[in-house]
Amino acid sequence: MFFPVMTALSVNLNKIALLRNSRGRDYPNVVAYGRYLIDLGVQGLTVHPRQDQRHTKDRDVHDLRELVAAFHGIELNVEGYPDERFLQLILASRPHQCTLVPDAPDQLTSDHGWDLHQHFDQIKTLAEQLRRIGVRSSIFLDPDCQQVELAAKTGVDRIELYTEAYANAHAQDDYNDTLRQYRRAANLATQLGLGVNAGHDLDLNNLADFLTIPSILEVSIGHALTVESLYQGVDSVIKQYLQICSAKAQ
Numbered sequence: 001m002f003f004p005v006m007t008a009l010s011v012n013l014n015k016i017a018l019l020r021n022s023r024g025r026d027y028p029n030v031v032a033y034g035r036y037l038i039d040l041g042v043q044g045l046t047v048h049p050r051q052d053q054r055h056t057k058d059r060d061v062h063d064l065r066e067l068v069a070a071f072h073g074i075e076l077n078v079e080g081y082p083d084e085r086f087l088q089l090i091l092a093s094r095p096h097q098c099t100l101v102p103d104a105p106d107q108l109t110s111d112h113g114w115d116l117h118q119h120f121d122q123i124k125t126l127a128e129q130l131r132r133i134g135v136r137s138s139i140f141l142d143p144d145c146q147q148v149e150l151a152a153k154t155g156v157d158r159i160e161l162y163t164e165a166y167a168n169a170h171a172q173d174d175y176n177d178t179l180r181q182y183r184r185a186a187n188l189a190t191q192l193g194l195g196v197n198a199g200h201d202l203d204l205n206n207l208a209d210f211l212t213i214p215s216i217l218e219v220s221i222g223h224a225l226t227v228e229s230l231y232q233g234v235d236s237v238i239k240q241y242l243q244i245c246s247a248k249a250q
């Protein structure tokens with residue numbers, strides 16, 4: 001089984017874009033902020049341009065694609081529901097990774113993974129389309145071994161484990177059973193040849209315990225990281241995340 005030396009930190013810029021959008025001018029500038037994060041050492045940037053464009057907009061994807069192209073090894077991960085608009089955006093911008101999320105148009109935030117009993121053919125077709133254009137595919141998934149087995153048969157490259165249930169259990173200080181479920185799903189995915197990412201509600205308090213699962217290739221973190229940066233400053237917060245993500249290298 002392949003275990004990464006360290007987990008890549010991909011910072012989700014949605015909440016930076018939300019702040020920008022609230023005043024109708026380009027401040028904070030999402031690309032400048034992304035550049036600042038790259039200089040601090042993050043390995044990736046994530047955006048989730050929702051159908052209503054209330055956070056990151058399609059334009060941001062193109063601008064960030066141009067930014068990361070100037071940095072060797074820095075990846076852009078674009079997440080979203082695969083409607084026609086989103087797929088055209090992926091085709092035009094060619095990010096390193098596209099994470100498909102089963103969001104409804106009016107969804108407040110992502111709150112479930114794909115049900116592959118229902119959407120197997122759709123995901124199989126999309127995985128093939130993404131492979132053809134050279135974009136790594138990932139799908140947002142609950143930590144459910146049946147879903148992981150189906151995911152491996154769709155041909156996707158990776159899964160992103162939806163971690164809200166883990167984060168909630170961790171906040172209650174009662175997370176061992178839940179974490180075991182994630183560990184089982186991650187181990188099975190790795191055995192079946194899938195890469196494993198994770199995200200949603202991860203934060204400085206719960207990440208280290210989650211990364212005791214050795215196979216996590218990438219975590220995408222945005223909401224809590226932005227709030228923590230308000231309290232502690234972004235330089236310090238990113239430094240702490242990078243320490244946690246590289247702890248297994250020591």
Ligand SMILES: CC(=O)[C@@H](O)[C@H](O)COP(=O)(O)O
Pocket residue numbers: 012014015048050055079101108109110140199200222223
């Ligand atoms: C798929 C996922 O968990 C994230 O993309 C998360 O939904 C962040 O998006 P919001 O910032 O819109 O909540």
Ligand SMILES: NCC(=O)COP(=O)(O)O
Pocket residue numbers: 012046048079160198199200201202220221222223224225
């Ligand atoms: N894929 C998860 C993500 O990008 C960020 O989720 P959150 O940290 O904003 O909950």
